[in-house]
Amino acid sequence: MEKFDVFVFGTGTAGKYVADRCARNGKKVGIIDNREYGGTCSQRGCDPKKLMLASMEAYEFGKNMTGNGINNIPEIDFNAAHKYAKRYVSDIPSNTEEMLKNDGVACYHGDAHFVDEHTIELDGEQIQSDIFVIATGLKTRPLGIPGEEFTLESGDFFALQEAPKSVVFIGAGYIGMEFSHMLNRSGSRVTLIERDNQVMKPFEAFTANKLEAASRDQGINIIKNAQVSSIEKSGNRFIVNYAMEDGTHQITCDTVFNTAGRVPSVDALKLENANVITTDSGVKVNEYLQSTSQPHFYACGDVSNKNLPLTPLSSKEAKVVLNNILNKKEKFKFPTIPSVAFTLPNCGGIGMTEEEAREAGHDFEIHERDASDWFNNQRINAKHYAFKILVEKRTEQVLGAHILGHEAAEQLNIFAVVMKAGMKWSDLKDTIFTYPSWGNDILSM
Numbered sequence: 001m002e003k004f005d006v007f008v009f010g011t012g013t014a015g016k017y018v019a020d021r022c023a024r025n026g027k028k029v030g031i032i033d034n035r036e037y038g039g040t041c042s043q044r045g046c047d048p049k050k051l052m053l054a055s056m057e058a059y060e061f062g063k064n065m066t067g068n069g070i071n072n073i074p075e076i077d078f079n080a081a082h083k084y085a086k087r088y089v090s091d092i093p094s095n096t097e098e099m100l101k102n103d104g105v106a107c108y109h110g111d112a113h114f115v116d117e118h119t120i121e122l123d124g125e126q127i128q129s130d131i132f133v134i135a136t137g138l139k140t141r142p143l144g145i146p147g148e149e150f151t152l153e154s155g156d157f158f159a160l161q162e163a164p165k166s167v168v169f170i171g172a173g174y175i176g177m178e179f180s181h182m183l184n185r186s187g188s189r190v191t192l193i194e195r196d197n198q199v200m201k202p203f204e205a206f207t208a209n210k211l212e213a214a215s216r217d218q219g220i221n222i223i224k225n226a227q228v229s230s231i232e233k234s235g236n237r238f239i240v241n242y243a244m245e246d247g248t249h250q251i252t253c254d255t256v257f258n259t260a261g262r263v264p265s266v267d268a269l270k271l272e273n274a275n276v277i278t279t280d281s282g283v284k285v286n287e288y289l290q291s292t293s294q295p296h297f298y299a300c301g302d303v304s305n306k307n308l309p310l311t312p313l314s315s316k317e318a319k320v321v322l323n324n325i326l327n328k329k330e331k332f333k334f335p336t337i338p339s340v341a342f343t344l345p346n347c348g349g350i351g352m353t354e355e356e357a358r359e360a361g362h363d364f365e366i367h368e369r370d371a372s373d374w375f376n377n378q379r380i381n382a383k384h385y386a387f388k389i390l391v392e393k394r395t396e397q398v399l400g401a402h403i404l405g406h407e408a409a410e411q412l413n414i415f416a417v418v419m420k421a422g423m424k425w426s427d428l429k430d431t432i433f434t435y436p437s438w439g440n441d442i443l444s445m
């Protein structure tokens with residue numbers, strides 16, 4: 001029977017880092033994935049999405065400038081955008097495996113499960129380890145409705161050969177919003193069906209509502225406060241049935257995506273056989289990212305119950321787990337993390353929403369504005385730009401920053417530095433930025 005010091009489940013951002021660094025630190029390490037190596041971000045998430053988005057951004061720029069220096073509205077070739085993304089990400093699985101093997105990690109493929117607290121079984125063979133790391137990420141949340149089998153999930157987006165004529169997204173969170181903007185620019189007729197009363201619910205309502213308005217303006221159909229009840233196949237098309245306060249409705253389309261959220265990918269592991277406690281939000285861990293019921297188990301990345309499912313946090317957790325395995329005791333401290341939906345325009349935020357700041361009892365100023373008439377927005381002939389910044393009165397600390405705009409992702413990075421450094425609002429305003437730039441807009445916010 002093969003025996004390891006450390007055995008890692010999952011080869012995404014979190015798992016591959018822990019496995020590789022443990023091996024480089026002299027541990028005997030094994031790793032397994034039940035799909036290709038590389039994880040969600042590189043294969044079915046952030047990276048291929050942003051690579052494809054480059055074409056949609058170029059289209060948007062060209063369309064906005066048509067008649068203002070550009071002669072014709074550019075045309076999106078969805079299939080070519082898809083191939084462009086593939087070109088960059090398709091080598092990652094083999095490169096990841098090669099890198100791990102070169103560093104001495106034993107690489108496995110398939111579905112393994114626990115038989116006891118130190119033993120797993122893979123294809124009838126048993127493997128043991130002193131320490132286990134669970135880094136299996138998330139998977140699409142089942143809808144639990146008739147006809148669910150007709151839905152595609154986020155990973156399938158990257159296998160689409162062309163933009164469907166009409167598409168329904170069930171769920172208007174990050175994935176539904178981002179994909180709907182990409183397909184809308186690619187010529188699809190897009191509908192989002194959201195059960196809540198706000199798109200991008202955890203986001204600040206001011207900017208989320210602006211995103212909703214910008215999306216509608218673009219021709220995206222958004223149905224809120226609606227519960228999808230079933231999906232039927234009708235020839236090559238699908239009928240999505242949904243209920244609202246005024247009764248039941250239906251919509252017919254070519255493609256339906258389930259973008260109603262993601263849940264921890266743990267069922268297949270049979271963690272109960274190892275007495276490892278899981279909750280709805282993942283493997284239950286303490287501040288060292290160590291299982292609360294089995295000290296020789298760690299969890300990091302999306303699958304740990306301490307995470308927000310974002311790549312930079314998965315990396316951060318992986319570093320904490322590595323240090324704890326190497327006996328350099330480190331507690332995981334939840335950082336202030338910026339996050340953005342890569343819609344066109346971007347919509348994102350960092351820190352508290354206005355509601356959260358009020359609940360926490362802060363005394364703060366609100367700097368809020370529709371900035372669509374500002375120079376940088378007008379320069380690219382874009383329509384939508386808005387922000388809401390919350391600044392605590394006594395300390396002048398930025399409590400939260402929320403931006404909808406072409407360069408919101410980068411502007412929020414500046415706020416991330418400001419908040420990490422504890423910089424005062426008046427000191428920020430006294431900083432010199434390049435001019436005229438989106439960063440410089442912060443001085444007028």
Ligand SMILES: Cc1cc2nc3c(=O)[nH]c(=O)nc-3n(C[C@H](O)[C@H](O)[C@H](O)COP(=O)(O)OP(=O)(O)OC[C@H]3O[C@@H](n4cnc5c(N)ncnc54)[C@H](O)[C@@H]3O)c2cc1C
Pocket residue numbers: 009010011012013014015032033034035036037038039040041042044045046049110111112135136137138154155175265266268269300301302303308309310311312314342
């Ligand atoms: C469409 C989409 C877009 C996204 N865009 C962004 C973005 O722009 N920015 C951002 O910060 N985050 C984004 N995310 C989130 C980001 O991808 C994740 O936070 C990140 O990939 C998590 O890394 P991880 O290592 O924890 O898990 P993953 O990368 O998901 O890796 C888990 C690995 O475990 C494997 N696995 C699962 N179950 C088992 C099992 N039973 N046995 C063995 N292996 C198993 C999986 O195959 C996978 O390879 C996006 C996610 C999606 C779905």
Ligand SMILES: NC(=O)c1ccc[n+]([C@@H]2O[C@H](COP(=O)([O-])OP(=O)(O)OC[C@H]3O[C@@H](n4cnc5c(N)ncnc54)[C@H](O)[C@@H]3O)[C@@H](O)[C@H]2O)c1
Pocket residue numbers: 143170171172173174175176178193194195196199200201226227228259260261262308309310339340341342
């Ligand atoms: N740009 C980024 O950073 C990025 C992009 C994509 C995904 N992600 C990460 O991946 C995670 C998952 O994204 P997601 O979009 O799947 O989840 P999400 O939680 O962001 O959105 C799911 C949405 O579906 C709605 N919903 C749930 N059940 C529904 C139903 N039955 N009918 C209609 N609507 C329903 C929810 O109210 C919610 O608005 C995110 O939390 C995020 O952390 C990040």
